[in-house]
Amino acid sequence: MLTTVLGVLSLAFASPAAAEWVRVETPHFVVFGQAGEKTTREMAAEFERFREAIARVMPAAKGASPVPTMVVVFRDQRSFAPFAPRFNDRPIKLDGYFQGTETDNTIALSLEKRESALRVVFHEYTHLVVAGAARGLPAWLNEGLAEYYSTFQLRDDGRGAITGRAILSHLQLLNTRTLLPLDELLSVERDSPLYNEGERRSVFYAQSWALVHMLMSGEPSLSEQLAQYVRVTAGGTPARDAWRQVFGSFDAIGLLKSYVRRETMQGFSFRFDERIRPAPAVTSAASPSEVEAVLGMLLRNIDPAEAETRLRRAAALSPPSALAHSMLGFVRADDAGADAEELLLRAAADRRDWLAQYYTAAGLAHLAAGSPLRPDARGIEAARSALGVVMQARPDLAHAHALMAYVADPEDAVLSAARARAMAPGRPDYVYLEAQLRSNLGEFATARALLAPLLTPSWSVDIRNRARTLMGQIVADEKAREDPPAPQTTTPPRASGDELQIDGLRPARTFAAYRELRAGESRLEGTLHRIECARSGAVTLQVRADGALQRFTATALREIDFITYRDDQRG
Incomplete structure (x- = not known):
């Protein structure tokens, strides 16, 4: 189920800094609205009642979503267009869309065509519900069910509902x-x-x-x-x-x-034993900094450069906002930005907003998970403290427990990962996390037993391949512990710096060894961010290194050599 929803009702074209916004909190939603308290409450209530109704219709899907979900609602297509997905740099004509990541979910829609927009939202929400209730559904059934429930409509003031229209x-x-x-x-x-x-x-x-x-x-x-x-x-x-x-x-x-x-x-009509009542709501003022930050987060996967510009503008507004600093710090941590920890620690100091604390902890945990910018003891303690705030406010948020596994002591980390896995059995990454942690502690049999179900055909090829790779690593670790290798007499060449980290949990047994540079060559080590293919045939690689994106262009794909050191990758 949805755990948290941020809704932004953009009903004017004034800048967020100039507009008056309210923040409405219900048990499962956080709604930012520019349309006044009444309309903002109505939108929050509609999502809250749908969440409750679909839980009654599909009892197997009563569990909460493991991550917060942000919903951004605009008055019309004109205000929605700057935040819509793009193709060839032009907004795609949509009434709404959904994007999910391992950290949060985002739904955006325009109220100009409210019914069709809500159909998009309910369709994607059903995917979230079905994923928690039944895994491995064929594509036709997954999409067919989502479309069937997308026509959901509450009836008789919450006493019944109809779907399948x-x-x-x-x-x-x-x-x-x-x-x-x-x-x-x-x-x-x-x-x-x-x-x-x-x-x-x-x-x-x-x-x-x-x-x-x-x-x-x-x-x-x-x-x-x-x-x-x-x-x-x-x-x-x-x-x-x-x-x-x-x-x-x-x-x-x-x-x-x-x-x-x-x-x-x-259609299919439902009658409920008890009326679905409007959820209690608490309203407060939302600062321009908070609103600008929410809009910036919406652009993360659409226009990363514009997203960062908005987030930096949000963080610079007065009065300062912990939410803006946490969201900017989270994005900078994802990009390995040198200023990420400073921003996150600044946000951590203000413990009043659990949502700001969530993004603070997510950013610090990301830095702890093998980043070259690993936080010091102060950052680790700040992440633990932030997660304490989150768990108190939203105890059913599974990802908060998964994040704790990255910053807790080894024994506590295993318990946190196990708790996250139990709360969200549809998240295989929580299984990987717990299996790796248990392997680190020498609990090899338990680690293998956790991974074994992921090797069955009911999971996707990608999930099976990752489970198989991790299983092989665990078997190798167990064998190495039983029969340690003889000490080497020579040291193989390796890159400078600490040992590489796998998911930030343990040292890897691999190292980088490159050939000698030839005349006219240079070397850059970083993360492949994007591949752009032009109509002319030219190919541009975007590589992120030292917190910045660098571009390398070849006139044709055949001029680029891709080399893998993994035996499960071909082509």
């Missing part, structure tokens, strides 16, 4: 296009061309929604069989094999063609 745009498309064959629909994965190609992607979404709708709301209802299908696929059975196992020779496409041509479609 007809989506006219989907019906129009399905009645004018050829439906995908069943095997093709069932086999689509997130890296499939069909999932990412414009018009065919629209057909995939529409047909996935229609098939879920027919199974759940058609007559007779096949919702029990669909639930069985979910269990079978979660156990690792491929989507097509699971379909044949559960539904047999059921002519789904033939029936679906008739279903989408019906004059009426029946």
